[in-house]
Amino acid sequence: MKTFTLERADAAPLSYTDKKRWLWLASLALPVLPLGAIAATLATGSEAWLVAPLVFFYVVVPILDAIVGEDTSNPPEELVTQLSADRFYRYLTWATVPLYFVTLIAAAWFVGTQAVSVWGILAVALAVGFYSGSAITVGHELGHKKEKLERWLAKIVLAVPAYGHFWVEHNRGHHRDVATPEDPASSRFGENIYAFARREMPGALRRAWTLEKERLARAGKSAWSRENEILHSWAIAAALRIAFVAAFGPVLIPFLLVHDFLAWWSLTSANYIEHYGLLRRKGADGKYENPKPHHSWNSNHVVSNLISFHLERHSDHHAHPTRRYQALRYFEELPQLPGGYSLMFLLAYLPPLWFRVMNPRVMAVVDGDLERVNFGPVAA
């Protein structure tokens, strides 16, 4: 176990051991679920195995989250530089990138060359689509970094779920507008996830394209220029899909449509629960206050955090977007989700239940002050 230390002139040396260091390897084990389900189906002839990955995420992970519980520990601020510089952590995120391609290729081969029923194809598309949804989590972590290599890896991994516009949309759009009625990726009080998805999916695409078009226009270039960062990822996504259909036939078309949609839906689910009902206040200058930790919902549940590179420590992430996942902190008195993302996704899919659990929590967080609640655009 590695310990980070700092000698101090006026106090005893400071030290920190990251208990989760080796546990972050869990992300590398995730493809075992869809690949294992395909292998088990091939070995036994039973397609029932194909449902296992979704059962794992929606049933096993919430149970594990409940058993293992929460981790509220933080690295000392003075050691964050050392912790962030430790390349072990970033190598893990990089190593997941090829696994998403391997898994999608294996699934495409399975669907295209084996005798699989329609239900079997649907189950593989859902299982792998869900796993590819976590490629957006990896693209998220990498896309927030300043290193060129990591930004390229973000664009490459986002080609797996064909969501290349996410990088521009998230960093320059969502982070700027988070917890305001203007943000298509922040859910409003009383808005159910199905209504949210209809606003979020097209809204995110539109904002990404507009932001990239504006950036290129400043340099006198067309939105269709080769420097358009969105097109880089989309080109890889398109090449991948054309190759799949050419190699394995037209059955890949419905498979990929379901796969891609499920990956996007996973992101929509995360966006829905991350800022529900929270609102930044406008200052006298007409600008919104800076995003603070209390403008995001946080969760410290260990297991679901380990398979999402600390995404659930979302409050610190929005306050300090370039901070690396291993250094994200928890603060007391933050808006807290009662469960990890797996459980909260399930609640979100059942709106009456979601409102019953979350609406009182929003009111508690804002202390009954309705001016701090995101109700959407208010008519003048």
Place this chain on the structure above:
Amino acid sequence: MGGAIWRCPECEWLYDEARGDAGEGFAPGTALSDFPSDWSCPDCGVRHKGEFEREG
């Protein structure tokens, strides 16, 4: 103005007015004050131009 260097107070992104920033589409000599009003830091996204600190 025209020669100042500005730093994002959140993520340390630097903007040198004399050099401009090709990626952001700002020609050399573009003052920070001439950036669009809805522009935010390209690296962290959470600080607007009015919050940038003068470095040099």
